[in-house]
Amino acid sequence: MFLSLCALLLIPMFTTTGVIVRLFHEKQASIAAAWEKAGNTNLQAGHAEVAIEDFRNSLLYSPDDSKLQLELAEALAAQGQTDEAENYLFTLRTADPESSMIDLQLARISAHRGDIDAAVAFYHDATFGQWPSNAHKNQLATWEELIQFLLNNSRKEQARAEALSLAADNPADPDVLDAAAGYLAKTGDNQNALSEYEAVLRLSPTDVDALAGAGNAALALFQLPEADRYFTRALQHGAKDGSIAGKRDLAAAASELDPFNTRISERERQARAIEIFQAAEQHAKACFPALVTGGDALPNNLKPLAAERAALPAKLTRADFSAHPEYVDQVLDWAFAVEQAIPPQCGGTLADRAIQYLAGRNKES
Amino acid sequence: MNETAAPPQAPRSARAANLWLGIKRFGGALTAREDRFFLLLAVLIGIFSGLSVVCFRMAIEFFHLWLLRSAEQPPILRLLLVPCLAGIVIAIIVKRFAPDLRGSGVNQTKTAVYISDGDIPFHTVYGKFFCSALAIGAGHSLGPEDPSLQIGAGIASVIGRKLRLSRENLRLIAPVGAAAGLAAAFNAPIAAVIFVIEEVVGKWSSGILGAVVLSAVSSVVVMRTFLGAEPLFRIPQFRLGHPAELLGYIALGIFGGVFSLFFVKFVAWLRSWLRTWPKWTEYVQPAIAGLLVGVIGIWLPQVLGAGYDVMDQTMHGRYIWQILAILALAKVVATTLSFSSGTPGGMFAPTLFIGAMLGGAIGGIERHFFPAFTGGVGAYALVGMGTLFAGFLRAPMTSVFMVLEVSGNYSIILPVMISNTIAYLISLKYQPVPIFDLLSRQDGLELPSLEEEREEAALRVEDAMHPAAAPPLRAEKTIEQVRPDIEKSQQEWLLIYDRTRGWLLARKAEIIQKAANVPPSTRLAEIVSNDSVPIVHPDHSVDLPLRKLGDRPFLPVVHRAHPERLVGIVSREDVLRAYASTGLEEVAIPGPS
Numbered sequence: 001m002f003l004s005l006c007a008l009l010l011i012p013m014f015t016t017t018g019v020i021v022r023l024f025h026e027k028q029a030s031i032a033a034a035w036e037k038a039g040n041t042n043l044q045a046g047h048a049e050v051a052i053e054d055f056r057n058s059l060l061y062s063p064d065d066s067k068l069q070l071e072l073a074e075a076l077a078a079q080g081q082t083d084e085a086e087n088y089l090f091t092l093r094t095a096d097p098e099s100s101m102i103d104l105q106l107a108r109i110s111a112h113r114g115d116i117d118a119a120v121a122f123y124h125d126a127t128f129g130q131w132p133s134n135a136h137k138n139q140l141a142t143w144e145e146l147i148q149f150l151l152n153n154s155r156k157e158q159a160r161a162e163a164l165s166l167a168a169d170n171p172a173d174p175d176v177l178d179a180a181a182g183y184l185a186k187t188g189d190n191q192n193a194l195s196e197y198e199a200v201l202r203l204s205p206t207d208v209d210a211l212a213g214a215g216n217a218a219l220a221l222f223q224l225p226e227a228d229r230y231f232t233r234a235l236q237h238g239a240k241d242g243s244i245a246g247k248r249d250l251a252a253a254a255s256e257l258d259p260f261n262t263r264i265s266e267r268e269r270q271a272r273a274i275e276i277f278q279a280a281e282q283h284a285k286a287c288f289p290a291l292v293t294g295g296d297a298l299p300n301n302l303k304p305l306a307a308e309r310a311a312l313p314a315k316l317t318r319a320d321f322s323a324h325p326e327y328v329d330q331v332l333d334w335a336f337a338v339e340q341a342i343p344p345q346c347g348g349t350l351a352d353r354a355i356q357y358l359a360g361r362n363k364e365s
Numbered sequence: 366m367n368e369t370a371a372p373p374q375a376p377r378s379a380r381a382a383n384l385w386l387g388i389k390r391f392g393g394a395l396t397a398r399e400d401r402f403f404l405l406l407a408v409l410i411g412i413f414s415g416l417s418v419v420c421f422r423m424a425i426e427f428f429h430l431w432l433l434r435s436a437e438q439p440p441i442l443r444l445l446l447v448p449c450l451a452g453i454v455i456a457i458i459v460k461r462f463a464p465d466l467r468g469s470g471v472n473q474t475k476t477a478v479y480i481s482d483g484d485i486p487f488h489t490v491y492g493k494f495f496c497s498a499l500a501i502g503a504g505h506s507l508g509p510e511d512p513s514l515q516i517g518a519g520i521a522s523v524i525g526r527k528l529r530l531s532r533e534n535l536r537l538i539a540p541v542g543a544a545a546g547l548a549a550a551f552n553a554p555i556a557a558v559i560f561v562i563e564e565v566v567g568k569w570s571s572g573i574l575g576a577v578v579l580s581a582v583s584s585v586v587v588m589r590t591f592l593g594a595e596p597l598f599r600i601p602q603f604r605l606g607h608p609a610e611l612l613g614y615i616a617l618g619i620f621g622g623v624f625s626l627f628f629v630k631f632v633a634w635l636r637s638w639l640r641t642w643p644k645w646t647e648y649v650q651p652a653i654a655g656l657l658v659g660v661i662g663i664w665l666p667q668v669l670g671a672g673y674d675v676m677d678q679t680m681h682g683r684y685i686w687q688i689l690a691i692l693a694l695a696k697v698v699a700t701t702l703s704f705s706s707g708t709p710g711g712m713f714a715p716t717l718f719i720g721a722m723l724g725g726a727i728g729g730i731e732r733h734f735f736p737a738f739t740g741g742v743g744a745y746a747l748v749g750m751g752t753l754f755a756g757f758l759r760a761p762m763t764s765v766f767m768v769l770e771v772s773g774n775y776s777i778i779l780p781v782m783i784s785n786t787i788a789y790l791i792s793l794k795y796q797p798v799p800i801f802d803l804l805s806r807q808d809g810l811e812l813p814s815l816e817e818e819r820e821e822a823a824l825r826v827e828d829a830m831h832p833a834a835a836p837p838l839r840a841e842k843t844i845e846q847v848r849p850d851i852e853k854s855q856q857e858w859l860l861i862y863d864r865t866r867g868w869l870l871a872r873k874a875e876i877i878q879k880a881a882n883v884p885p886s887t888r889l890a891e892i893v894s895n896d897s898v899p900i901v902h903p904d905h906s907v908d909l910p911l912r913k914l915g916d917r918p919f920l921p922v923v924h925r926a927h928p929e930r931l932v933g934i935v936s937r938e939d940v941l942r943a944y945a946s947t948g949l950e951e952v953a954i955p956g957p958s
Binding site: 002003006007010013014016017018020021024027031035053056057060061063064083084086087088090091093094 | 405406409412413416419420423426427430435436437524527528591592593595599600601602674677678680681682683741742743
């Protein structure tokens with residue numbers, strides 16, 4: 001009898017307890033929401049510390065709210081409290097190991113701490129994890145953040161590999177290819193950068209950024225006619241970057257002066273060598289007259305150049321090259337050395353800049 | 366249009382009567398056998414306890430929101446007033462209406478089991494519910510587990526009394542309720558079962574174990590139905606940074622043991638000192654404690670209440686180690702003040718809090734100086750909880766299972782076992798009387814100390830037995846073969862081993878007389894009576910022979926692996942001699958049945 005009564009008593013007890021718990025949960029939810037709102041307001045107003053306290057208060061009443069924990073972790077990370085932020089994130093990661101949002105935060109914390117390998121691992125997890133919305137856009141942004149992080153930390157080879165993967169994974173997206181080409185150029189892989197820019201131009205032939213990028217890559221590769229062509233097209237399609245015109249002129253001038261072009265004759269090569277020599281001599285006369293005329297008023301690093309000049313004929317002609325074929329290289333070496341030794345503040349013509357550019361190529365080769 | 370005649374509706378009162386009859390029949394079928402009935406009762410107690418504990422937790426939360434508001438740092442005026450005023454209200458209730466609300470729920474449950482035949486008055490249940498909820502909600506540094514345990518035990522006791530259970534069953538039913546209450550409070554049924562067995566009941570038996578497990582499980586199911594299955598804390602990932610990190614956990618065990626000692630001594634000293642104050646001061650002691658705790662809370666609001674949220678945040682590395690060390694010390698002071706003043710509430714949560722802070726502090730120090738060797742501060746905080754639990758509450762098994770259950774991470778077992786064992790051994794060495802026994806002795810009660818019983822050296826049969834004067838006879842041999850041995854024996858009783866019947870005992874004179882009337886080729890087995898003798902083994906408790914001897918002069922002590930091999934014999938005199946030689950002669954010895 002008593003047991004049966006107890007069994008019946010359970011019904012109102014369950015109901016009452018259910019109502020109490022529901023009321024409490026509603027109360028908790030409203031308090032948590034109020035604190036979260038205050039936290040976001042304070043965060044937007046730049047009061048990160050107060051916002052952290054608000055988020056903490058909110059978490060007291062909604063401890064399992066992963067969005068709130070993530071917000072708190074982000075705020076903590078922004079404040080430099082990385083240990084606590086990381087712990088929150090690890091807990092969240094245990095519950096949701098595929099979440100890219102969590103991995104991205106962990107990557108940023110590892111990056112902040114200087115743990116490059118861990119950061120790269122988390123960036124990879126974030127890139128290929130699950131995003132709550134805008135998955136493709138967020139994936140690309142994370143991938144690019146990873147490449148930028150690698151570049152900032154002088155891991156050019158890793159950055160290059162990531163950029164190539166990024167491009168390979170998105171062969172039909174000109175924006176991504178454009179960005180990948182830019183990163184490849186930053187890693188020094190101008191050949192692949194030029195290929196990616198060309199891929200962009202096949203998809204979008206009037207893309208000004210791609211044209212400029214391709215011009216830069218071609219210029220870096222000493223493909224002067226191509227560089228000239230890309231810069232010209234960029235200008236034709238309204239490129240706003242003021243430096244492009246200068247680069248085009250440089251490419252054109254260098255192309256005209258280029259003594260290493262294998263398609264020109266020996267005669268033409270000699271003529272270009274004389275032109276380069278005379279331009280360098282004019283430049284030297286304007287900045288350091290003693291370099292050409294002789295004298296002691298020269299810095300020590302230029303004195304050997306003065307001696308070299310003195311060893312050459314006073315007025316160089318093609319006949320001198322016929323008599324002394326070795327003069328061609330000597331003359332070019334002297335002109336390149338002079339152009340590189342003259343400080344930029346001394347000014348110079350387009351031809352001088354073109355010779356300086358060619359001097360870089362000569363040095364590389 | 367055809368209208369189908371509706372079936373005649375039974376009157377509503379008749380249907381209700383049928384339902385009632387059905388419930389009664391169902392209950393009757395379930396309660397037909399006593400063992401089934403007890404298990405059914407355990408489930409019922411578990412459900413009621415689970416519901417009560419859920420409401421108790423809700424009451425604490427509502428009191429907290431109402432009195433201290435929702436921010437982590439309550440307004441200063443409230444901090445100064447609320448715990449103090451709550452202390453006055455509680456003191457009046459306790460002094461005027463229910464003095465037994467003071468003190469530890471564990472001890473009060475043990476008192477009910479060992480002194481009051483399992484009787485816990487119902488006013489203790491609701492009094493504890495209200496006063497503890499008010500105290501904890503108002504910020505007193507106490508925990509809800511101990512009161513939950515007592516609420517569960519009280520509910521069980523009330524149900525048991527209403528069902529007019531026998532005295533024996535009434536004693537058993539209170540621990541069943543205690544396990545249910547504790548399991549729901551901790552959301553950890555295994556730890557609750559082990560704690561109740563380890564600390565309240567003191568022995569494992571199938572009857573009590575089945576009921577305790579059922580009640581704990583049913584209460585946790587109820588609790589999880591309402592509050593969810595999430596553990597008490599969000600546990601961070603655990604990884605052992607380096608094998609050398611175990612040294613850190615050894616350090617945690619040592620510090621935990623020392624801290625436990627400090628905590629126990631402080632509670633014991635303050636409690637006994639407050640008892641020297643005039644009786645009327647019991648009206649103001651909780652208020653003074655509340656005021657002091659409120660003052661601490663102005664700078665360290667984390668010490669207010671049970672502090673589960675702070676433990677959670679510690680596990681997520683919120684605090685630096687210096688703050689954690691200060692919090693551990695402040696919590697010891699605040700809890701000692703609240704508990705010693707007689708404010709109802711438990712020591713479990715504060716113990717876990719102190720352990721978490723201490724663990725976090727040691728983890729933080731290690732991380733600061735040996736960053737490569739440290740997995741994470743959260744793991745130290747978690748292990749620290751178990752460490753203090755083992756050192757302060759002296760429940761080593763419960764402490765290990767509690768950490769495992771709360772963390773849900775088996776890989777943490779190694780540091781937990783190392784740290785807990787060290788803390789337990791330090792505490793055992795320098796504080797021979799455990800905290801619960803110490804409290805009960807301060808209250809003038811001599812409750813059985815289950816730890817002392819565990820630690821007591823047990824007397825075994827091998828300590829009492831002596832070698833047999835003559836080798837046993839083999840029943841398969843003929844009269845002719847055994848006659849020389851029988852005649853040579855100086856003993857009145859002879860031991861015979863029979864492969865089918867086991868060990869037999871026969872008088873020498875009786876065998877000689879029977880042997881004279883049968884041919885010499887007759888086997889000994891044929892003339893010996895069928896009464897086999899109970900055997901004992903050398904590792905049996907020494908009281909077992911006393912219960913088995915009956916009117917026999919002695920029992921054979923045989924090898925466990927070779928039951929035919931006689932190791933010795935044990936008589937009633939041997940047992941008494943063994944007790945006398947170890948100073949245990951005052952132990953009541955049952956006579957022969």
